Amino acid sequence: MKLKILLVDDDPQVLQGLVRMMRSRRQEWEIATAAGGPEALAILSRQPFDVVVSDMRMPGMDGAQLLGEVKKRYPEIVRIVLSGQSDKEMVLKSVMPAHQYLTKPCNDEILKSSIERSCGLRDLLADHSLKQLVSRIDSLPSLPALYVEILKELESQYASIHRIGEVISQDIGMTAKILQLVNSAFFGYCRHISSPAQAVELLGLETIKALVLSVKIFSQMDRSSMTVLAMDRIWAHSLATGVFARTIATAEKCERAVADDAFMSGMLHDVGKLILAVNLPKLYKEALAGPRSSEDSVLEAERQTFGVTHAEVGAYLLSLWGLPFPIVEAVAFHHAPGRCPQKKMGPLAAVHAGNCLEYAINGQEDDQCQMDAAYIDELEVLHTIPAWQALCRQAIKDGDGHDN
Numbered sequence: 001m002k003l004k005i006l007l008v009d010d011d012p013q014v015l016q017g018l019v020r021m022m023r024s025r026r027q028e029w030e031i032a033t034a035a036g037g038p039e040a041l042a043i044l045s046r047q048p049f050d051v052v053v054s055d056m057r058m059p060g061m062d063g064a065q066l067l068g069e070v071k072k073r074y075p076e077i078v079r080i081v082l083s084g085q086s087d088k089e090m091v092l093k094s095v096m097p098a099h100q101y102l103t104k105p106c107n108d109e110i111l112k113s114s115i116e117r118s119c120g121l122r123d124l125l126a127d128h129s130l131k132q133l134v135s136r137i138d139s140l141p142s143l144p145a146l147y148v149e150i151l152k153e154l155e156s157q158y159a160s161i162h163r164i165g166e167v168i169s170q171d172i173g174m175t176a177k178i179l180q181l182v183n184s185a186f187f188g189y190c191r192h193i194s195s196p197a198q199a200v201e202l203l204g205l206e207t208i209k210a211l212v213l214s215v216k217i218f219s220q221m222d223r224s225s226m227t228v229l230a231m232d233r234i235w236a237h238s239l240a241t242g243v244f245a246r247t248i249a250t251a252e253k254c255e256r257a258v259a260d261d262a263f264m265s266g267m268l269h270d271v272g273k274l275i276l277a278v279n280l281p282k283l284y285k286e287a288l289a290g291p292r293s294s295e296d297s298v299l300e301a302e303r304q305t306f307g308v309t310h311a312e313v314g315a316y317l318l319s320l321w322g323l324p325f326p327i328v329e330a331v332a333f334h335h336a337p338g339r340c341p342q343k344k345m346g347p348l349a350a351v352h353a354g355n356c357l358e359y360a361i362n363g364q365e366d367d368q369c370q371m372d373a374a375y376i377d378e379l380e381v382l383h384t385i386p387a388w389q390a391l392c393r394q395a396i397k398d399g400d401g402h403d404n
Contacts, residue, residue, distance in 0.1 A: 002028060003029045004047075004048065004049045005049065005053065006053070007022075007034070008040045008055060021106075021108035037054075037062070037065060040054070040066055041069060041073075044070065044073070044074060048074075051077065051079075051080065051115055051119065052067065052079055055082050056083035056084075056094060063081045064097055064098075068096075068097040076128070076132045078115070078118045078122075079099050080099060081101050081102070092214070095138075095215050099118055099322065102184070117319060117322050118322060120328075121312075121328070124316050126308070130307070130308070130313070131316075134320070135320060137317060139173065140278075142174055142220060143171060147171075147219070150164065150167045150171075161204075164208060165195075168196045170239060175196045175267055176318065177217050177218065179327075182202060182203060183323055192257045192260070194257070195260060195263065195264070229288075237270070240354075242264065242267035243395050244358055244392045244395065245262040245263060245350040245355075246260070248262070249345075249346070249347070251388060254346065261346075265327045265331060265334075265350075268331055269334045269351050276306070276310060276313060283305060286305075299311075315331045329342070329347070329348055330346075330350075331351075334348065334352050336372070337352045337372055349375075349376070353388060354392070357392050
C-alpha cells in the first residue's frame with residue numbers, strides 16, 4: 001500500500017513546492033494538501049493518513065496546535081513540523097507534539113529521508129493499540145535521583161554544561177530525547193553526534209534550560225512503575241552495555257563514529273522495557289510474572305502478551321523520533337542479530353555481544369542472553385570473544401561507567 005502523506009501550509013506556493021519535492025516518490029507515496037489546520041483536521045476525519053507534515057506559522061491554528069490535535073485524535077500518525085530557524089520559540093512549542101522538526105526552506109532529500117526514517121518500521125508493531133501508545137509518547141521518564149540532579153544543576157546560577165551532559169549520559173530517557181532533538185534538521189548539525197554529552201554542548205545551556213525547565217522534555221518516573229522492573233538494574237545494565245559495546249567496537253578497529261553509535265545503541269537497547277513498564281505496568285508485570293517453562297524466555301512472554309518484544313517496541317519509537325538508522329537497527333535486533341540482513345562488524349554486533357557479556361560478567365546469564373555464535377562466526381570474530389570479555393572486565397576496573 002502507498003504511504004499517505006498530508007502536507008499542511010497556508011501558502012499555496014509552498015504547498016506546490018512540497019508536492020513537487022515528493023514527485024519522485026509518486027509510485028510509493030500518495031500526497032494530499034491542506035491550506036491550514038482546520039482543513040487538515042477535516043481531511044483527517046474523512047480518510048486515514050500515515051504522515052502529517054505541517055508548517056509551524058499559520059494563522060488561527062498554528063502547526064504545534066494542529067499536531068497536538070493530531071496526536072490526541074490520531075496518535076498513530078507520524079507528525080513532522082516545518083519551521084524557520086529563527087523561530088526557536090515556535091520550535092520549542094512543537095517539541096512535544098512533533099516526532100521530528102525540519103527547517104524551512106526544507107531540502108527535498110532531508111524531508112524525504114525524514115519521512116522514510118520515521119515510517120521505516122511502521123509494520124513492525126502489528127497491534128494497532130500498541131502502535132498508538134508508542135506513537136503518543138513524547139518523552140521517557142528518568143530515574144528520580146537523576147531527574148532531581150538535572151533540575152538542581154539547571155536551576156543553579158553556576159550551571160555547568162559539562163555536568164549536565166554527564167547526568168544526561170547516565171539516563172536512558174534523557175539520552176533518547178536529547179538524541180531526538182539534536183538529530184533533527186532544525187538544529188542544523190550535519191556532522192556526526194558522538195555522544196549525549198556532545199549533543200548537550202551543541203544545543204547550548206540556554207536551549208537546554210528552556211527545553212527542560214519550560215517545555216519539560218524530561219519527566220520523573222512514577223514510583224509505581226519502578227515496581228515492575230528493577231529499574232536501577234536496568235539503568236546500570238544499559239550503561240554498562242553501552243560501555244562494553246564501545247569497547248568491543250574499538251577493539252575491532254571500527255571507526256570512531258561506529259564506536260560512538262555502539263555506545264548509544266547499548267545505552268538505549270532496552271528502552272522498550274522502559275516503554276512497556278511505564279505505559280502498561282499491570283500487563284507487563286503479569287507477563288513477566290506469569291508461569292513459564294524453563295526453556296521459555298522473557299522475550300517469549302513479551303511476544304505472547306504484546307505480539308512483539310521490547311526490542312521491536314524500542315526500535316519503533318527511536319525510528320519515529322528519527323534517530324540514526326544504525327542505532328535503530330542495533331536496538332531492533334540486539335537479541336536476534338542473525339535476523340538482520342546486514343552482516344558486518346558494527347553497532348549491532350557490538351551491542352549484541354556487549355549485552356550478553358554484561359549478563360555473563362554479572363553472573364546473570366540466562367536463556368534470553370545467549371550469544372548468537374553462528375552470527376559472530378559469520379563475522380569471523382568468534383575467536384575474539386575471550387579477548388572482548390577481558391577488555392570489558394578491565395573497563396569495569398577502570399571505572400569506565402560514564403560517557404566521555
